[in-house]
Amino acid sequence: MKATGTPFEVAEAVAAVDALLDLPLPEDGPTQWEPSKGEGWSGSYGAGFRLKLLWESRAYFGVPGPEWDAAQEEAEAYLTALTRALDERWGPHRQVSMRAFLLGEVDDASVPPLFAELRAFDLYGELMVWGPVTSPPGPRWVAVSVGQCDEDAPHMMVAAVSDVPIEELPGD
Numbered sequence: 001m002k003a004t005g006t007p008f009e010v011a012e013a014v015a016a017v018d019a020l021l022d023l024p025l026p027e028d029g030p031t032q033w034e035p036s037k038g039e040g041w042s043g044s045y046g047a048g049f050r051l052k053l054l055w056e057s058r059a060y061f062g063v064p065g066p067e068w069d070a071a072q073e074e075a076e077a078y079l080t081a082l083t084r085a086l087d088e089r090w091g092p093h094r095q096v097s098m099r100a101f102l103l104g105e106v107d108d109a110s111v112p113p114l115f116a117e118l119r120a121f122d123l124y125g126e127l128m129v130w131g132p133v134t135s136p137p138g139p140r141w142v143a144v145s146v147g148q149c150d151e152d153a154p155h156m157m158v159a160a161v162s163d164v165p166i167e168e169l170p171g172d
Contacts (some may be wrong), residue, residue: 005057005071005154008078010011010085013159017086019064020050020161021135031117042120049114049162054082054144073157075146082144082157083128088120096127096143100169114162115169123147123158128164137141 023045031046055078057071087093100106101115101124108125111119118124124147131141143160160166 005074006055008055008157010078010081013078013082013086013157016052016054017159017161018146020052020159021133021140021142022137023050023145023161024137025050025140025161025163031113031120044054044117046113046117048112048164049117049134049160051114051117051158051160053156054159055157057156058076059152059154071155075157079128079144079157086128086130086142086144090133090142093128093130096129096166096168097125098124098169099147106169111169113162114166115162118147118158118160121147121156123156124151127160127166131162131165135161138163 002044008067025048026045028047031044033041034043057075079152083093126143127143127145129141132139133142141162143166146157148155
């Protein structure tokens with residue numbers, strides 16, 4: 001498979017998830033961006049969650065074509081590899097759909113901060129979720145996902161850690 005974006009190693013992605021699990025989660029306050037070494041966004045934190053960018057493809061300009069398809073396949077393969085590694089550690093994951101957002105069925109007043117941040121980046125890919133898992137600060141829920149805000153933006157793989165269960169949002 002031809003790489004379309006930043007390098008990806010499963011062991012590094014698992015280590016990044018472990019690092020998220022070790023960090024304290026803010027109890028309240030507005031969502032903040034993590035400082036980035038380069039341009040753009042590398043992660044966020046807010047009331048009860050942390051979100052980290054694990055991988056991204058390059059951006060694509062114009063309508064989807066063979067290069068976009070290759071990036072999509074690469075993103076899905078990387079997500080599958082990471083999901084398998086985390087399944088080996090914590091047991092089978094469950095999927096949490098972001099479909100309610102796509103259909104406009106979510107009451108904005110009831111959106112938890114983690115989901116609000118995912119929506120801010122238009123990251124509507126299915127969440128692969130484990131939890132509660134043991135971590136030094138206490139029980140946590142972990143999710144990984146791949147999304148893309150529009151057809152010419154990079155595919156982005158993110159990891160999230162939450163101090164509350166990550167559950168599918170009810171529609172209106």
